[in-house]
Amino acid sequence: MKEIKKSSKLNNVCYDIRGPVLELAQQMEEEGQKIIKLNIGNVGVFGFDPPEEIQLDMIRNLPNSAAYSDSKGIFSARKAIMHYCQEKGIQGVTLDDIYTGNGVSELIVLAMNALLNVGDEVLVPAPDYPLWTAAVSLSGGTPKHYLCDEAQEWSPDIADIKAKITPKTKAIVVINPNNPTGALYGDDVLKQIIALAREHGLIIFADEIYDKTLFDGEKHTSIGALSTDVVTVTFNGLSKNYRACGYRSGWMVVSGDKSGAKDYIEGLNMLSSMRLCANVPGQNAIQTALGGYQSIDDLVAEGGRLRRQRDLAWELVTKIPGVTCVKPKAALYLFPKLDFEMYPIENDQEFIANLLREEKVLLVQGSGFNWPKPDHFRIVFLPHEDVLREAIARLAKFLERYRQKYGKK
Numbered sequence: 001m002k003e004i005k006k007s008s009k010l011n012n013v014c015y016d017i018r019g020p021v022l023e024l025a026q027q028m029e030e031e032g033q034k035i036i037k038l039n040i041g042n043v044g045v046f047g048f049d050p051p052e053e054i055q056l057d058m059i060r061n062l063p064n065s066a067a068y069s070d071s072k073g074i075f076s077a078r079k080a081i082m083h084y085c086q087e088k089g090i091q092g093v094t095l096d097d098i099y100t101g102n103g104v105s106e107l108i109v110l111a112m113n114a115l116l117n118v119g120d121e122v123l124v125p126a127p128d129y130p131l132w133t134a135a136v137s138l139s140g141g142t143p144k145h146y147l148c149d150e151a152q153e154w155s156p157d158i159a160d161i162k163a164k165i166t167p168k169t170k171a172i173v174v175i176n177p178n179n180p181t182g183a184l185y186g187d188d189v190l191k192q193i194i195a196l197a198r199e200h201g202l203i204i205f206a207d208e209i210y211d212k213t214l215f216d217g218e219k220h221t222s223i224g225a226l227s228t229d230v231v232t233v234t235f236n237g238l239s240k241n242y243r244a245c246g247y248r249s250g251w252m253v254v255s256g257d258k259s260g261a262k263d264y265i266e267g268l269n270m271l272s273s274m275r276l277c278a279n280v281p282g283q284n285a286i287q288t289a290l291g292g293y294q295s296i297d298d299l300v301a302e303g304g305r306l307r308r309q310r311d312l313a314w315e316l317v318t319k320i321p322g323v324t325c326v327k328p329k330a331a332l333y334l335f336p337k338l339d340f341e342m343y344p345i346e347n348d349q350e351f352i353a354n355l356l357r358e359e360k361v362l363l364v365q366g367s368g369f370n371w372p373k374p375d376h377f378r379i380v381f382l383p384h385e386d387v388l389r390e391a392i393a394r395l396a397k398f399l400e401r402y403r404q405k406y407g408k409k
Contacts, residue, residue: 036390210240347368
């Protein structure tokens with residue numbers, strides 16, 4: 001039989017969060033080994049349940065959810081999203097500017113497919129949530145990674161962004177709050193990005209899925225609220241703030257001066273119609289979620305479960321010799337750095353695979369987030385405190401063995 005090969009469009013597509021090391025972990029589990037998984041922000045498996053009123057609303061509306069909805073979404077969901085945009089200060093948003101989707105992931109791919117021709121460039125942060133890089137590549141574009149500066153609490157390096165803008169650049173991706181670093185960007189940085197987008201006629205794609213998962217009293221500013229002229233597409237959903245990953249309920253909002261983006265919006269409408277609609281039961285959860293009691297505030301407040309687990313994980317990790325970490329202000333992750341002289345790693349994927357084999361702890365290597373050096377990894381701090389203590393103790397043992405064997409004497 002003739003060999004059947006995958007599309008060449010996938011040659012530069014990578015999603016290592018669910019990549020080869022996860023496949024190794026699954027194989028080990030099939031052999032009966034127990035793995036501590038700190039690799040994915042799948043909040044439901046760690047005992048974080050969606051608010052009960054959201055679940056009840058979905059159940060009550062299920063008998064009326066069998067038909068297709070409008071391709072952009074049901075009225076109540078889009079109306080609630082429009083009000084949320086008003087709360088965030090994003091001006092000029094109407095119902096027609098709002099698209100619901102099967103999670104933000106679907107909408108990211110849709111937005112890239114509607115925009116990009118072969119060879120078009122999109123500026124994506126490094127480190128990034130890797131779906132952005134993959135979606136650009138899959139859509140025929142070329143991702144160009146701008147650096148975020150660890151010394152400045154992982155803030156985007158504006159000079160690096162500016163240096164990487166070319167005549168082929170179509171857009172800038174801003175992930176704020178950031179996955180994997182937990183960074184939260186200040187208004188000054190956001191305004192500088194807007195200024196570059198304005199100067200060069202670029203779209204801003206703003207991934208704000210963690211905009212309520214904020215620690216230490218921090219406040220989030222939507223970049224779409226800081227301009228009324230630059231075309232901005234803002235992405236959000238129920239997966240993280242409302243612990244409803246499996247509901248696959250997300251949205252994107254187009255704001256700014258849309259007069260010059262009519263053709264692009266026509267493309268968004270075309271692709272939105274082609275997939276018919278987002279799942280209707282998940283859409284029925286949006287109005288209740290956005291308008292109801294915001295239980296995420298309890299989880300991130302002092303004494304709340306997420307706050308306690310962030311503090312513990314950060315404290316334990318930074319006690320390991322040669323490991324430093326910017327304390328995250330938001331989201332669900334740590335992105336620690338390893339001292340290269342103590343841990344001279346050449347292949348960080350193999351390094352993480354060896355940690356899995358020897359200590360049964362599953363993390364994700366920094367290169368999986370398009371970080372250019374093999375000196376970082378991501379930890380999810382969603383497990384209970386006793387599990388975090390055990391996992392980080394095992395990590396510390398592995399690192400000590402590695403340092404004794406390979407570190408500079």
